[in-house]
Amino acid sequence: MPQDITPRPAGGRSVLVVEDEPLIAMELEMMLDQRGYRVLGPVGVLETALLLLQDAWPDVAILDLNLHGQLATPIVERLRALDTPFIIASADASVTHGETIFADHAEWIAKPIDEDLLMAALHRAAP
Template identity: 50%
Template sequence: MSDTFPQRLPDDRVSVLVVEDEMIIALDVQMMLEDNGYRVLGPAGSVDGALRLLDELCPDVAVLDGNLRGRPIIPVARRLRSLEIPFVLSSAYDIFPFDGSEILEGAENIRKPVSEGRLLAALQRALS
């Protein structure tokens, strides 16, 4: 973790960190967001990649897959909570049996496959 606070991006668009290990899904989510005026950070395909991005940049909100190639999203969720950045989950699972999964409580799960309407509505709720 960096000693400096991550920086906000210098434009008016809402920035969204996308963390998803399936590249087709990640690109689909990225396209949905960009088509609706959001700025996308990433997509990050791993926990480590997402944490590196969060060392440098501070998104307004995040969309997180619950499990990245067998590694739970918990460290990223913890970092986001510590930075007071809201997030939504994009997971096929409703239950996360990982140690520390209580950090995910209260986060909306838009489920997979991701629909544009559910994604945009969940992000608006997370930001409000």
């Protein structure tokens, strides 16, 4: 069992989870819920995530870059417009770390997701 390296967030910070693989989305939701975060989503479709971001302003987001073959670029642009930090959780090697839209203000977590690394990244993104 992973060690809890970050304190429970005060007030239950909200985390938008954008992940198109249902099992990974459920795992992320459970991890975050156990640590006291409020989960928005999870959502696995680009358009659904954008609709959610019309009415919600998460404290931080975790997103996969490839959603059923679509790049999450519009979500990244919306998060940046909201000044919302985000963490990229992706196994997609076809998208390089050097692409500015993804690299600016984003930390990368490789899949399979290590819970300790994810929690540390969340703590850095939204202390």
